[in-house]
Amino acid sequence: MIDHLRDLVCHCWAEPVRTRIPSSKEVYREAVRYFREVYLEMDRDVVKHNMKTGPDAYDALRRHILGGEIGPALQSHLIHFAFQLSARRSLDYSRFFRDENPELSELKLKQAELFGNCHCLAVRGDWRAVGEELPRLGETERRFRELLFRE
Numbered sequence: 001m002i003d004h005l006r007d008l009v010c011h012c013w014a015e016p017v018r019t020r021i022p023s024s025k026e027v028y029r030e031a032v033r034y035f036r037e038v039y040l041e042m043d044r045d046v047v048k049h050n051m052k053t054g055p056d057a058y059d060a061l062r063r064h065i066l067g068g069e070i071g072p073a074l075q076s077h078l079i080h081f082a083f084q085l086s087a088r089r090s091l092d093y094s095r096f097f098r099d100e101n102p103e104l105s106e107l108k109l110k111q112a113e114l115f116g117n118c119h120c121l122a123v124r125g126d127w128r129a130v131g132e133e134l135p136r137l138g139e140t141e142r143r144f145r146e147l148l149f150r151e
Helices: 002-014 024-049 054-066 072-097 102-124 127-150
Strands: none
Touching: 024 072, 024 127, 054 127, 072 102, 102 127
8 A cells, every 4th residue: 555655656746747738817817816815814814923014024124123133143034045035036026927917027026126235235234224225125015915906
């Protein structure tokens, strides 16, 4: 029995079978539906776990940074992971949205630029400037979400 399951799992990983070929419009619609679900789930988690997301999270980070409460671990996380990854993902999303929704694409491109700028400022150690840049990221996120749900 175990060998049969192992063979089945190996077969599925080694020889995946395409079940359908969605059009680019279908992929786009499904992705937008999924993004909306993620935002709505985050909204529930905010209430349930007293979390901050979107512009509120950027504002909390801004206050944290400008208050001088940014230790080496958070600095390292932002410099070596968060800002770089966020810029890269924003660029990827900008490319994804380009053909179906140029407005969403432009907002993601703007986010990528802002994350990249935050990364450069953080590498230089200019945390005050990073803190001053964060409200623009929050506003861009707010506009992206608003447009995503308006569509």
